[in-house]
Amino acid sequence: MPAQRYEESVFINCPFDTKYGALLDALVFAVHDCGFVARCSQEIRDTGQVRIDKIVKLIAQCKFGIHDISRTELDRKTRLPRFNMPLELGIFLGAKTFGDRRQKQKVCLVLDEEQYRYQKFCSDIAGQDPSAHNNDPATAITVVRDWLRTHTRFGIPSGSRIVERYALFRKALPIMCKKADLDLGKLIFNDYTSLVVEWLKENSRVK
Amino acid sequence: MPRPFRTIKSPAGKSSVSRAKIRSAVKFATTVHVHSFTEAKSEAGKKAAASEISAAIKKPSSINKTPLSQITSSRKKSFSSLFSRSVTGRKSSR
Numbered sequence: 001m002p003a004q005r006y007e008e009s010v011f012i013n014c015p016f017d018t019k020y021g022a023l024l025d026a027l028v029f030a031v032h033d034c035g036f037v038a039r040c041s042q043e044i045r046d047t048g049q050v051r052i053d054k055i056v057k058l059i060a061q062c063k064f065g066i067h068d069i070s071r072t073e074l075d076r077k078t079r080l081p082r083f084n085m086p087l088e089l090g091i092f093l094g095a096k097t098f099g100d101r102r103q104k105q106k107v108c109l110v111l112d113e114e115q116y117r118y119q120k121f122c123s124d125i126a127g128q129d130p131s132a133h134n135n136d137p138a139t140a141i142t143v144v145r146d147w148l149r150t151h152t153r154f155g156i157p158s159g160s161r162i163v164e165r166y167a168l169f170r171k172a173l174p175i176m177c178k179k180a181d182l183d184l185g186k187l188i189f190n191d192y193t194s195l196v197v198e199w200l201k202e203n204s205r206v207k
Numbered sequence: 208m209p210r211p212f213r214t215i216k217s218p219a220g221k222s223s224v225s226r227a228k229i230r231s232a233v234k235f236a237t238t239v240h241v242h243s244f245t246e247a248k249s250e251a252g253k254k255a256a257a258s259e260i261s262a263a264i265k266k267p268s269s270i271n272k273t274p275l276s277q278i279t280s281s282r283k284k285s286f287s288s289l290f291s292r293s294v295t296g297r298k299s300s301r
Contacts, residue, residue: 008216021293035213043220154211172236173294179232180224187295190220198226198233200215 005037006102010148011062012040013088014111015071025192026137027066029166030144032196033204034156036064042189055088060099064151065092065108066144069130072121086122109147111140138163157204169199 010031014024031038039062041055059065067089074081089110096106110130112118118130131147133140142159149156157165176195177184187195222229 005219009219018293021295025294032215032218035216037216037219039219152213154213156213172233175236176229176232179235180228182224184294188223189295190218190222191224192295193218193220194222194224194226194229195233197215197218198229199237202230202233202237204215 006061006063008035008037009039009062010036010064010066011059011092012038012066013085013092014066014068015082015085016042017071020068020071022137023068023133023135023140026141026166027144028189028193029169029196030141030162031066031148032193033162033165033200034145034148035152035154036148038193040189043193045188056091059088059092059095060103063105063107064148065089065106066111067092067108068111068133069118069122069125070111070113070133070135089125107151109144111143137166141166165200165204168203169196172199 012024012027012031014020014027016024028038028040039058041051041058044054044058046054067085069085069089071082071085089108092106092108095103096108097104099106108128110118110125110128111133112130113133113135115130115132117132118125131143133143141162145156145159145162173195174184176182176199177187180195182191182195
C-alpha cells in the first residue's frame with residue numbers, strides 16, 4: 001500500500017449483521033464522499049490468513065478508525081455478548097499508544113446508538129468522547145463527516161449535502177446492480193465500495 | 208487562496224466485476240431513471256419495474272431520461288425509507 005494511503009484510510013470496526021447493514025452502507029458512502037478510503041476486514045477474503053492478523057494489518061494501514069460499540073445485546077443462540085468491536089478498538093488504541101511515530105498519529109471516532117450509554121458498559125473510554133448515531137444513517141453520515149473535517153485541511157461538503165447525495169445513490173443503486181449483473185441485497189464489500197466510488201466520481205465533481 | 212477541495216479516492220479492495228462494467232452501470236444509472244422501480248410497493252409493481260429496467264438496459268433510448276438529481280431533490284421526505292435497508296450481504300455477526 002502506498003505510504004500516502006495511510007493518511008486517507010479509515011478502518012471501519014462495526015457489527016456485520018443485517019441489522020447494522022444500513023448504517024455500514026451509509027458510513028462507507030460518507031467516508032468516500034469525504035475523500036477518504038473505507039477499509040474493513042470484509043475487503044480481504046483470504047481463508048489462509050488468520051483473522052486477527054488480517055485485522056491487525058488493516059489497523060496498521062489506517063490512520064483513522066470508526067469504532068461502533070453499540071452492539072451490546074446478547075447473542076440469541078449463545079446468550080453471550082459479542083466482544084469483537086471493543087477488542088478491535090483496544091488494538092487500535094494500543095497501536096496509537098505503543099506504536100511508532102506514524103501509528104501515534106492515529107485518530108478514532110467511537111460510535112454508540114445513544115449518547116452517554118457507553119458509561120454503563122465501557123466507562124474507560126470516556127476520554128474518547130463517543131458520539132451517538134441513534135441508529136439513523138443520516139445522523140451517522142453527519143457525525144462521520146464532521147469528525148473527518150476536523151482532521152483535514154481540504155474542503156468537505158456539509159453533512160446534509162452528503163445525505164442528499166446518498167439518497168440519490170441509493171435510488172440509482174438497483175439500476176446500477178442490474179446493469180452490472182450484481183445481486184442487490186447480496187453485494188460484497190468490495191463491489192459496494194466500487195459502485196460508491198464510481199458513482200461519486202460521476203456525480204460529485206466540483207464543476 | 209481558495210481552500211483545496213477533496214478528491215474521490217479509489218477503493219482499497221478489488222471488485223468481482225470489472226471496473227469498466229461498473230463505470231458503464233454508473234453512467235447508465237446517472238442519466239437514465241426508471242421511476243417505478245424504487246417506488247413500487249406491490250410484488251406486481253416490482254416485477255413490472257424490473258422488466259422495465261431490463262427493457263431500458265437493452266434499449267436506453269426508449270425510456271425517461273430525466274436526470275436522477277432532478278427527480279429526487281423534490282422528494283427529500285422519502286430519504287429515510289431509502290436508507291433503512293441494507294444492501295451488502297452479510298454472513299456472520301460479530
